Each structure stands twice: as structure tokens, then as C-alpha cells.
Amino acid sequence: MANFQSILIVDDDENSLKGLARYLENMEYDVLTASNALQAIDVFRLEKPDLVLSDVKMPGMSGSDLLDKLLEIHPSAKVILMTAYGSVEDAVKAIKKGAFYYLQKPVNLDELEILIKKAFSSKLLEEENRELKRELFAQKFDDGEMVAESSKMKELLKVVDKIAHSQSTVLIEGESGTGKELIAHRIHRLSQRSQNPFIPVHCAALTDTLLTSELFGHEKGAFTGALDRKQGRFERAHQGTLFLDEMGEISKDTQVKLLRVLQEGEFERVGGAKTIKVDVRVVAATNRHLLEEVKAGRFREDLYYRINVIYIKVPPLRERKEDIPPLVHNFIRQFSKANGKKLTGIDKKAMDLLVAYDWPGNIRELKNIIERMIVLSSESVLQSDLVPDDIRSFYPKAAVLDNSAPASLSEVEKDLILRTLKVHHGNKSSAAQALGISRRTLYRKIEEYRIPENS
Template sequence: MQNPTNNILIVDNETSIRQSITKVLERSGYSVFQAESGRSARKIITEHPISVIISDLSMPVMDGMELLKSIKNQYPLIEFIMITGHGTIERAVEAIKSGAYDFISKPFKRADIIRIVEKALVKFNLATENRYLKQQLAEIETEKHNFIGNSQHAVEIKALIQRIANTPSNILVSGESGTGKEVIARLIHTNSNRNDKPFVAVNCGAISDNLIESELFGHLKGSFTGAIRDKDGLFISAKDGTLFLDEISTIPINLQVKLLRALEEHEVMPVGATKTYPVAARIIAATNQNLQKEVAEGRFREDLFFRLNVIEVNIPPLRQRAEDIQLLVTYFINRINKSLNKNVQGFSANALHLLHSHSWPGNVRELENVVERAMIFCDDELIHSKHLPPMFSTQENNGPTSLKEAVAHFEMKHINSILSMTQGDKKEAAKMLDLGVSSLYRKISELGIEK
């Protein structure tokens, strides 16, 4: 399998011309495919990733101009260089107007071929990178990948992201399902110097054991039943961007050796290949399992764990940062209002109290789903307890019963919220609460608030 940025296709019905250009390019380190007609050229393109086509203008059946229009219609990023003979300059100019990168006139020199191919590849690579950048900018503009929260936990995680984003080190993101591990991975990527490069995410647990090797490392055509063309693995697709491996603990033990080698040697060997290919992506892995326990029980390699766990970002469950719930709710309401075409302004005090009292086993993902469901059933500006899923009505009946308990519960939530806003600054929090600092410390002790 070839690196897609180095694959050149030569199309010419004259064997001597094809072989002459192939020899020049192969000596310069390029991988070259040959086709004797437009039809065979199209077949090769469906089986191999091609970056640049060099085609003769005058060919029987499908000439170079027809091939150019066909390729640009289906594969607009592939750069096309036309070979012209005497008396065909006008058609060469027409080819450029139709999307060809440049043309080479016969007889051509070795230096001319190399120069034009190098420039065409630069343009191809820029176009490919720009496509990734546009996709990622669109995602950022929709605020899809923010880590929302002002709690001490959230502040510490954001500070850690800023510190580690520009390092090349492998990162392990751990936390329960629904805590936002991919959000953290994307934030690390967008805050790094790789943010204009691809971010490629894969859920290892969603891929069957017999396919995951091909997905990660790629395969050659014919290497197994169903491999009808060469395929780049995700390590190669990520280029020098970021590869996010979610649910890393699900990777089969026999494949962990190959993954370890990819991390240590920065190279991969596709299925069916006999040589390795360099890779440069930064690796971020994620797990909702205790990997140290997996290692102890023989399900995960210890050396791979150490290689992945250079830096760990642990995301606490939502129940441990309940003071972020109101901010998260506001964020979800603003976003979901647009998609549902509603004007919901918030939750009633009682409904918000129920959210704070819930244990959130599904974490932020569960909270988002609850907010969306409540907004669907709400025709007012405020969401009330009646709009929440049935399980919350049970919680409502099991809440604080006495006035003293209810007041204490409210005080605890309110003080936690203010401490979050001041990032733990007790003096500033006391001012906002209109309390003396000593009174605040007494309240913190009485209510059992984490200091």
C-alpha cells in the first residue's frame, strides 16, 4: 500500500512514454501506477488512492480531455497534468481552463516532470488539509466540542488541557460513559499546533475483532475476502493530526502488540503488506474502564498501558461536579432552542432542584437527553417538574421533607454555586453571599461542603 500523497498515475496508450515517465518518477521516490487507456485509468482510481494524474491528450476511445472532465467531476481534488504534442497547445490551454493543473509538451525533460509533479502534489496536499480544516471549523462554530463548567474540577481540567495541548505526548482520557471524553480529546486537538490537521476519531468497541486491524492500519487489495481495493488505515488518514482511540480497553490482546509497535516506532504495517509505512499522528486514547485492573487481570498489556498513559486526564462524573449542572442546562437550552424552534428560558426552581438531586449515572449525556426531552414536552418559557421523565417524580416525593432539611439543601447548593463562580475564593464568595468570612467557614463545616 502506498502513501496517498505520493501516488501518481500515468495514462498513455504508448508503452514507451508510460515507462519513461514511470522510471523518472520512481527514481525520485514516488509510487507510480500505469494505464494504457482512460477506461483502465478509471478502474485504477477506484482501487488505489491517487493524488496526481499525468495523461496524454491524444488517445483512442477516451482522450485526455474526456478523462480530465470525468475525473474532475468525480474526484475534484486529484491534480491533472496533460501531455501535449506539436500543434496541440490550444487544446492544452483549454484543458487548464477545464481544471488541469498544467501541461507538459513533448519532448519533455526529466527536470520538467519532477518540477511540475512536486508543485501539483503541494496543491493536492493543501486542498486536502483545507477540506479537513473547513470541517473542523464548522464543528467549532456550532459549539459542539466545548467542555462546559466553572466548578473546581472543570477549571482544573481546562488548565491541564492548556498545559498539555502542544506536547507530542500520548494522552489517556479516563472517565465514566457520558462524561465527555471525546469532547476533551477534541479540545486538546483544537488548542494544539495541530489544529489545522485532521482529527480522526474511532470507537474501538464498535468494530468487530476481525476488522479492527484493517481499520487502524489499513490493508492491501486482495489481502482478505472483501478487500477489493487498497485502503488507508486510520493511523495514515490522521496524517500529522490527532488520532482518537475511544474504548481502547476493547482492543483484542493479540492486536495490542501491533498497536504498541505503532506507538513506539511511529510506523504501521497494513494487512497483507510486507513493509511498514511511517505515521505521525498524535494519539489520544480513552477508556471508561480501570485499565490498571485490566492489566492485573491479563486483559490489557502493561507495556501498552504505560505507553498510552504518559499523561492522564480524568473526568469526574457529573455527580461530583453538580455545581456545573445549571451552566450545562443553560448551554443545552440555548443550543436545543435553535433545533426545536422554541423559546425556553430555563427550569423552575423545583425542576432545577430535582436535577441537582439526581445521581446522573449517564452523566452529561444523560443530562442533555433529559433537557431535550423536557423541552419537547414544554410549551412554556419555563420547564417544570411535570415536563421531566417519570423517574424524577419519584425523586420529587423522596426529597427533603422538613423545612429545615429543605433550607439546608438549598444553602448547600447555593454556596457550592457561588464557590464555583469565585473558583474557591472564600473571601470573594463571602462578599457575594453577604456573609462574614468566618460565618461562611462555619456554614461550610455545618453543611459538609467539600473545602
């Protein structure tokens, strides 16, 4: 029975090359051969073999250097090195560099057979892990954070689905908790790169030095504590997507390095001289207004325009209140199951209070509140007394809705606007600020609901 797995053998010794090829063909592997490292690189790029079996000592580029090159092309490549001149120390070094294993020549064929099976098992496990991550991500969407009942979110997702297939960089702006990383994941999932890594970097969580090391990697001894060579996130994201979260926090020095990668597709590790080429799509997110940061001199203008090829603005939850009820119900299903409870819904008064609130923490805050309410609930339906006091007291007591509250969402919103205008004595600017919307949005709502001008 054929294995349908391919092995590239690299050896300048013709007898050794032919002997190994014949042995592996008899085991029904698809065998490819190369007599030097440069030829091997071409074959590797073209055929994408499942495993590489390479001699170390060869004219020109050595097997050790070939290993580096193959890992640059494909970071998860499986490579077994062979040498007649090796030692235990050499084997340890090779494995640390990324080799799957290191064999002494003449090769023990029984040992080789076992190693090949282990390499393929490892490769299969990695593929299964990647598939599991994709399934978990799909489940994350099923958890209900990508609700699009509002016209704003429907339009946004149309744009996202349209641009996902391009190779252009994307800038996502929006307040904290609006779901920017979910948008980035969706772009990756729908792109031609979906089978390759999605690598996130949370820029605000790292110092400038650590961020540089995380992005570009470092060589052994590059700085105190750099005990081994480390691949950076750009290398790990090769042929995939790199997500730069809170990009507005990156220092000017790191911005320069980032600009070069975006322009040239290459960089050097910290402490290294070797130029590494990568094929990465960058999706960046920020809770700042980056153009304002450019005007203030805190963010490079050239980097801004390089990253802002496609611009996506994620609206805050207060500007898409139609999404709150379905989000609430989705979170109820999610956390009821997680907490072993059988909740069937939420009462109207509680929902009205949640819809009325402006949610400065956006979806993240709403999600946390629903989880808290479910943990504290002893009923089959979430009751209004579980709504936290800061949400209940967001508006004057008169604004807390009772059983006579308007039945529809639009009536709730109209009533809310009327009450807020009354509290602020008709001052539109103050009312808009209290509602957490722009004056323009408030005027549009006033016109939509035919609210008298002197309200």
C-alpha cells in the first residue's frame, strides 16, 4: 500500500543518494533527490516534500545552512541531518536549530525507518493541532460575538468579507472591547492564507526591547538572557497573517523597523547579520485615532499610509444597540452551558436596562456582565435585580423602565432620547455626550423619531 508521503534526499555522494532512494522507494515513499543544497532548495519550493533527509558535509552550502534556509521557507519543515563526522554536541546543536533529528553515517536503516515514522507522526499531530485551532476559532464565532443585526455591522462584515481575499495590509480602528481581533481572525479565516498561521502580537503588553525581539527574533547572545536563537513572530507568520494589536503603542524606533518589513519583506534578527525574507500579511488594530497620532508626531506618516491600505472602523456597542439583545441571548447560551445551568432567557426589564446602558467597555463588558448574572442567578430566566447598580443608575431613577415601558427597541430608544434631552434641558451637545453618541447621530435620531425641536 502506497504511503503518499514524499521525502527529499540531499547528498553529494551518488552511491549514498541512490542507495537511500532505492530503500525508501521500496517502502513505497515518493522519493525526490538533489545532489547539492541549492538544487534541494529549488525542489523544496516546487514539490513541498513532507520530509527532508540531508547530508551535512557537502560542497558549497552545508546541510546545516540548508536547514536554516528550509526553515525560513517553511518554519515547520521536518529535516533529518546525516553526517559521518558528527558528535553528540553537533546533534544537540542541529536539533536546537530546528532539525527533527541527527543521524550518524553509515545510516542504520532500521533506525532511519523508525525516525521517518516519528517525523510523519509529529507532522500529522501538528496538522491536527492547527485544525483544532481552526475549529476552536469557528466555535468562537458561534459563541456569538460577531452579531450583525444592526445596519452598521452588516455593512462592516460585507466589507470584511470582500477584502479578505486581497493581500493588502489592513488597519482596524475601534474602542477597546469592540471585537477588533475577531475581525482580524475573520479576515484571515476567509483569506487564501487561512491554512497557514495567524500570529497575534499584543504590542501594548511588551516593552520596546521585548517587542522588537518578539517581532523579529534574536540570535544567541544578542543580549543578556538570549541563551538560544529565537524565531520572531514575522518568521512564524510566514505565508500567514500577523495581527498587530494596539499598534499605536509601538515606539518610533520599532516603527522604522516595521516599515522596512512592510516595504521590503525582509529583516534581520536582533544581533544577527543574516537577512530573512518573509511573506506575511499584516493586519493592525488600534483603539487610538492613528491619523491624530501622526499629526501629533507620535506615529510615522509613512508607516500609517503603508499599513492603512484598507481601513475598517468598528463601531462601539452604543452605536449599534440593535446588536445588544442577540448578543445577550448568545452569551446566555454560552455561559449557561459552561456553568451547567439551564437558563432560557432574560426578562424584559433586565433587557431594557442593558439596552439603555452605553457600554464603555463594549462587547467585552457586556459579556462579563452576562457571565456574572448567570453565575449569580437561581432562576431559569435572568431577572433585572441581577443587573449591576452602575448600569441601573446610569440614567435618573425616572428613566429606569418598569412594566409600562415601551415594547419595541425603537420605542425604548426614543423614550431614552426624550428623557435624556429633558435631563439636559434640551441641550443637544450635552445629551449626545450623555448618550455616548455624536451630535450628528442624535440629530438623525431626533428626525427619525420626529422628536419636537424644543424637547
